[in-house]
Amino acid sequence: MPQAVRTAIVGTGHRAQLFTEGLAKRDGYDVVALCDPNSVRMAFHNRMLLAAGRRTAHLWPPARYDEMLRVERVELVVVTSVDATHDRYIEAALRAGVRVICEKPITTDAVKAQSILDTVRETGGSLSVAYNYRFNPVHRRVRQLLADGAIGTVHSVHFEWMLDVSHGADYFRRWHRDKSNSGGLMVHKASHHFDLVNWWLGAEPHTVYARGQLAFYGPGPEHGYARDYVRAHGSSAADDDPFALQLADNATMRDLYLDAEGEDGYYRDRNVFAPGVSIEDDMAVLVSYDTGATMTYHLTAYSPAEGYRVMFNGSGGRLELNVEESTFTSITLRPLWSEPVDHTVDHEHEGHGGADPRVLAALLDGEQTEGAEVADARQAALALVTGLAANRSFETGLPVRTADILKL
Ligand SMILES: NC(=O)c1ccc[n+]([C@@H]2O[C@H](COP(=O)([O-])OP(=O)(O)OC[C@H]3O[C@@H](n4cnc5c(N)ncnc54)[C@H](O)[C@@H]3O)[C@@H](O)[C@H]2O)c1
Structure with a gap:
């Protein structure tokens, strides 16, 4: 029987539990x-390993990451740390010949x-990125219909994503609220x-024009919801x-965050x-x-309800x-000249619409999910570049060519 793959997890917070x-x-x-x-937080994850009947893992601080790779003879690194810290762990692992699975987004700036991207090319190493939404059966059905x-030929997409005042608010309570950690929601959230869209259309983004504002959260707006405190606890x-x-x-919140605050002052519950x-x-x-298609996209993080709408307009009709x-x-x-046809598939409720167990099986078992595949480094960079270009467009007020952001 082959030896078990010696694995390290970097960033032992909420997502790492998966x-x-x-x-x-x-x-x-x-x-x-x-x-x-x-x-x-590392001790919390060790308790998870023990509960699953496995031995505990050795604990390493970030400053000794390179040493950890060597001493522990690591063969696979799973990166689930704060977005802006991913690059360092990915690159050192690839240079050490270690395979990497990274959570999205691969990083936060150009x-x-x-x-x-350059390190992946130089080392020829393996970087897989957990773009799990591709594995949601609803999204696979849409891709299949378009493919x-x-x-017919898709000419345009109209895409609206609504985060509600619970989930959406969560990005304003902790590290995501600082753009230097998350790249903002254009990177952290919209890269999904x-x-x-890249995957549905088989297309690559070319030019991006965007406007963004902090309209609801933060200290400015006079909407009357603000209370006077720094953190809730x-x-x-x-x-x-x-x-x-x-x-x-x-x-879980208590174990992962409240009881851990004494070490690093990470408050999960900011106002x-x-x-x-x-x-x-x-x-x-x-x-x-690059296919000639266009997309209008809108993300709001303060909606009364959570959901999304994507409308595809094509030469032979429309898909909603x-x-x-x-x-x-x-x-x-809605084909041209004929009655609408329902193609609804069941929406699973657990694990991002059933995407999480499937992406895990693809990443860890190499299991094939019909109509979906794991994003590689280039695809992950393509997912990121629209948000990076949008962030630049917010700053300059001008359209931005993706080729001016990244050499893909
Ligand atoms: N694919 C998805 O649907 C999905 C869902 C949630 C989160 N994520 C991603 O998972 C990652 C973690 O998010 P989370 O919600 O678990 O956040 P979290 O705050 O719960 O966990 C982040 C962890 O990173 C650690 N950390 C901070 N600085 C670090 C450093 N310099 N080196 C190593 N670790 C460091 C923190 O101590 C914490 O344990 C993010 O990249 C996020 O985008 C993906």
Whole structure:
């Protein structure tokens, strides 16, 4: 029997749980090392390994990452740390001949993205990026219909994504609120959506024009929701605030964040209307693609409900995807000159619409999911470049060519 793959997980927060649990279930993998600045969060993941009947992993601080790769004879690194820290871990692993699985986005700015791409090319190493939305059965159905020519040549896409005042607000409570950590929602969140469109259309983004604003969260707006506190825990002003996250009410939140604060001052429950927000919450983007198609895209992070709508206009008709999270999904094909046809498939509710277990099986078992494949480094950079160009367009007020951002 082949030896289990010696695996390290870097960044042992919330998302890493998917990988800790998934790796622990698979005999073909051995989690030998965890790397994070916070020992309380690493201990949480070690308890997960023990609960799954596996041995605990050695704990390493980020400053000793290169040494960890060598001493632990790491063969696979899973990178699930804060977005802006990914590049360092990816590149050192690739240079050490170690395979990398990284959470999206691969990084947060153009300089780091170019450096990652160049390192992949120089080393010939393996970098897979967990763009899980591709594995959602609803999204695969849309891709199949488009690939089958159901609406002919796709000329344009109209895409609206709504984050509600619970999930959307979450990006304004913690590290994402600082653009230097997350790249803003154009990078952190919309790269999922831009990846879907690249993949749905088989197209690459060419030019991007965008406008973004912080319209709702942050200290400015006079909408009357703001309360006077810095973080919710221990603040009476947060007691009846619908925007407040109460860490003490949830065992995992308590273990991963509240009990870990003493080491690094990472507050998971900041006031979304307090100063220090440098990301946008309302973003409008116009993209042109190398196929000649265009997309109008809008992301809002303060909606009453969570969901998305994607409309594809083609030479043979129109395809409409409507999703209201947890309640409603429809895929409607409207061919020219004939009645609409319903192509709705069941919307799974767990793990990002059923995407998480499937992306894990693809990443760890090499399992084939019909109609979806794992994003490689170039595809991940293509998913990122629209958001990077949009961020530049926010700053300059001008259209931005993706070729001026990244050499893909
Ligand atoms: N694909 C998806 O659907 C999905 C969903 C959620 C999160 N994610 C991604 O997963 C990653 C982690 O997000 P999260 O929600 O778990 O955040 P989190 O805050 O829960 O965890 C981040 C972890 O990174 C650690 N960290 C901070 N600085 C570090 C450094 N310099 N080196 C190593 N570790 C460091 C923190 O201590 C923390 O344990 C992000 O890249 C995020 O974009 C992806």
